[in-house]
Amino acid sequence: MRNTFEKTLLLVALVAAAPALANAAAAPTAASLGDEIFHDTSLSSSGRMACSTCHDPANAHAQDNDLSVQLGGPDLATPGFRAVPSLRYMNLNIPFFFANDGTPTGGFTRDGGARDLVAQAHTPLLAAHEMDNVDAAGFAARLAQTTYADAFRAVFGANVFAYPETVLLAAEFALSEYQRTDPEFHPFDSKFDLFLQRKLMLSPQELRGFALFNRPDKGNCASCHTSTRQSDGQPPVFTDYTYDNLGVPRNAEIPANADPAYFDMGLCGPFRTDLAARTDLCGQFKVPTLRNVATRHVFFHNGAFHDLKSALEFYVQRDTDPGKWYPLDAEGRVHKFDDIPPLLARNVNTTEAPYNRKPGQAPALSAAEIDDVIAFLKTLTDGYDPITNTADPARDVTP
């Protein structure tokens, strides 16, 4: 009897509370608006491009095609300048600063020009080769037409659309909140994570690859792509957020490179302008996370490589067999470091392993060892399923 009474009471309470609960569930937040904006193609001049077009959630929030640079603008025909970075784990990134020893560190986008996760969204929303909204007014006008415009007003103020600059900043903030709070962007559920949590053991080949990845005399990858936990227990993100100049070959697939006078030099320009005078930094790009690296379709800032094996071979053979990676000049000599002006070629990192070798020497990793490292790198793919021993970043994405 008492049981029945309690059930009845609970039912009545639930019915009474239902509208409030429904409202609470539906109440828009900055993060939920960020989710809407991230996937909304109507916010571009073409009507066919959203953030998610290039940062495909199913492909670890990176591109799902093989283009070195993506096409945007009103007809989706305007080429970009750099390869698309993954947005996963960007919530752990840090603002740009110079460390005590002068090392540039942190910052968002490949040249660190965006100070935080909010500023990161600014260029893609406006740039002519991306969503092409031109300015805040153009973006605000499109956002005002969306089905969630009222929700946007509810969160950011009833009169928000009277202030286009505020609309743009609020949208960038919403995108930031979405990336910061949605576990899709930082699931930490790769095979390597389960290994760190002692829930499984890596295969012998994966362990070999991990050791080669870490060893200072072999891959030395961990010297920049940090593979150890932070002191607070945070799993490794496989970047130390510093910058390096690897001398990646010039990529003819980027239309801008048709102009021999054009060079994308990362920290010192042309897109980032505040460090233009620091010519010693020319050619440096941010060290990216290697989580989900095996799902990438293009590698390095200019997308010069289209498969992981080639990228690894370049690392260890760049200096032992430069003719394999660089073109010949007019006099038939190998034009090493051809994607940076000759006077700045000295900036390329030639001191650290595995770049500290000479032509004819054995590369730091053999072909079999590269296969081992690739086997390890595949353990960094999100969405690991222990039953099938496969990983798919799409598993982390809410349908």
Add this chain to the structure above:
Amino acid sequence: MKHRLLALAIAAWGASLAMPAHADDAALKAEVEALRAEVAELKAQVQQMHAVQVAPAAAAVAQAAPPAPAATPPAAPNPGRSMADAATGNATSLWGYGQLDYNRPTARAADARADLTRAVLGFNHEFNETTRVYGELEWEHAIASADDAGESEVEQLFVEHALSPNYGVRVGLMLVPIGLLNEHHEPTQFYGVERNFVEQAIIPSTWREGGVAGYGTTDSGFQWDLGVVTSPDLGKWDPTSLDGRESPLGSIHQELQLSKAHDLSIWARLNWLGVPGLNIGGAVFAGKIGQDTSKQFEGDANFPADNSRLLVGEAHVRWQSGPWDFTALYTRGSISDTQDLNLSFLGQPTPVPKSFWGGYAQGAWRALEWNQSSLVPFLRYEAFNTGAAYASLPQGFEIPALPTQRVWTAGVNYYLTPNVVFKFDYQDFRYDDPALNYGNRFDLGLGFQF
């Protein structure tokens, strides 16, 4: 203290002389008897305090180097002493020491370095006869700033309360009572320009932790210590750096700098100082060092060494007789549950050792002495290994033990006074390790304390 009691007794005797003449004899007699009893009691107290002083003084003698020809004990208050030892003139006293070194590797002269290694100021303030605060402030390498290599640090800061003349309790940041050098690290207290390797690499002198500790002595010459203190933090281990290879514990102790304090440790020490000149004893330091790191990150992180335990043991004997001073010390440490942590460090240069050890034997001879000066040649042999064994890993990934380093050091301490010393020595390493700055070298040094 002693003088104060004597003054009280004399005053009481004087007061008895000043008693009014008209008091009746019986009352006067009773009064005199009472005063006699009081004087007898005060005498007994003075004798008891004198006896208490003897044991710590013996300890101080046993630990001082050399067995001072001029026998002027260092003015600095020693944390190992009881309250009864403290200077009684002023409530607050200052002390300090300094160390300047010059090292010149024989094979790498370009690596020669001159350094103001340490400048230290200390203080002792007595709140009353049983309670004091004791502190040691240190600057290393001359300049400490964000852009310089120096460090500024509080090495000790504790309040001590004597519960009796024989024992008491301390609370604060304290030196771990282990080995012979950690508590007595002033340059006049050890032979050679640099501190011995064993008590740097294995016992990370100066090793200090925060907590509560009891101390005491017994009439039979025992000196004991027991403490509950903060632990090192294994989460600090950096496998990419050589710090852990140079000194496993030195790379993870916390020095009460926002120390993670989920896991605590205990220390215990027992020395026997019953024969003047002899110090024989040992110490242990034990506790968990994982610090519950798993819970600190808001994710599914699971620090693989949360249950790691540290155990460090040490035994020593030092015998000082006439001009001779002989020392032998052995210490060994172990860290448990490192297998999974090392698996996550695969291929990195510095995994966490399962065990590490070191020992040395040293002989010194006060060959010459004149006025307050003395000349003391010495010879020391050390062997130590900071990675003697590693937890087993899957086949093919085992971590080999590090080679054992062996070092001969021969040199001389020239004491201008017992508290000012010039030093010279030559160190011969069995194998050179430039990464750790190990290689044959000449050393020159100046040390003092006041």
